[in-house]
Amino acid sequence: MYxxxxxxxxxxxxxxxxxxxxVSKQTGxxxxxxxxxxxxxxPLPRTTECSMCDGDPQPPADHATYCYLLGLYLGDGCLSAxxxxxxxxxIACADAWPGLIESCRDAMxxxxxxxxxxxxxxxxxxxxxxxxxxWPCLFPQHGPGKKHERPIRLEPWQQELVEAHPWPFIRxxxxxxxxxxxxxxxxxxxxxxxxxxxxxxxxxxxxxxILKLFTDTLDRVGxxxxxxxxxxxxxxxxxxxxxxxxxxDAYIGPKY
Numbered sequence: 001m002y003x004x005x006x007x008x009x010x011x012x013x014x015x016x017x018x019x020x021x022x023v024s025k026q027t028g029x030x031x032x033x034x035x036x037x038x039x040x041x042x043p044l045p046r047t048t049e050c051s052m053c054d055g056d057p058q059p060p061a062d063h064a065t066y067c068y069l070l071g072l073y074l075g076d077g078c079l080s081a082x083x084x085x086x087x088x089x090x091i092a093c094a095d096a097w098p099g100l101i102e103s104c105r106d107a108m109x110x111x112x113x114x115x116x117x118x119x120x121x122x123x124x125x126x127x128x129x130x131x132x133x134x135w136p137c138l139f140p141q142h143g144p145g146k147k148h149e150r151p152i153r154l155e156p157w158q159q160e161l162v163e164a165h166p167w168p169f170i171r172x173x174x175x176x177x178x179x180x181x182x183x184x185x186x187x188x189x190x191x192x193x194x195x196x197x198x199x200x201x202x203x204x205x206x207x208x209x210i211l212k213l214f215t216d217t218l219d220r221v222g223x224x225x226x227x228x229x230x231x232x233x234x235x236x237x238x239x240x241x242x243x244x245x246x247x248x249d250a251y252i253g254p255k256y
Contacts, residue, residue, distance in 0.1 A: 010034055050134035059157050060111045060138065067165040069107040070139070070158065071172020074210050079135055079142040087135045087142075090120075090127045091176070099256040100175050104128045111138065148206035154213065166217045167251040173214050178203040180254040201239040201248050211235055223247055 006027060011034075013023045020031045051058040060066045077091040089108065093101045101119070108117045108130045120127040136142050141152050154162065162169045174180075184197045205211050211227075215237060218225050224244045228236045239248055 052137035064165045068168040068172040075176020152209035204236040
């Protein structure tokens, strides 16, 4: 399996009049593969074509979908190294949210259309999975250890995308480590108890860097929030004011 740049380089050398033997020695590509490329019978590998690896690095074409997938990755995603430099992107999704599973699967396919996406079933959840050598190019936050134990910073090109498409990024974070719940309280009105219900959003994460990315983006779209301590390890961000909840409902809504 050879990447697209190697294929183009080898064919360029052949078109310049170089022999297959010399091109094979220079590029490390077998002569049979070069013959197949010339004849059009050797297919491109599914893991080629990475906009970030070209001479002029560019983010994925579908900016909004990438921001959504970035939010999912920062919440419940991980990259696992495999053989020959291939990485598996895995995002855990609870069985209770089939719509989320489908949205995650669709986002992976849109961001990396040359790679297949599969569902690995586990107890109570699934791991939406896609393998490619180029996932680390798209998620440079990958590194050893857990995300909350290392710095998480967006690259300048990622920050530009998030600023241009804040709501898909917020949606990805909420769909991974967030929720929309309905609280209730009761009051005595004219001597009778009356129940009141009010929705609110929560986002919980153990990484202070990821929490700040979330709150900075909320500030950018005009959503009021407050911080609450969930446990010793994790902290929650709550959105409870009526206007802010209505704004979140317009762009996010409950998981399904």
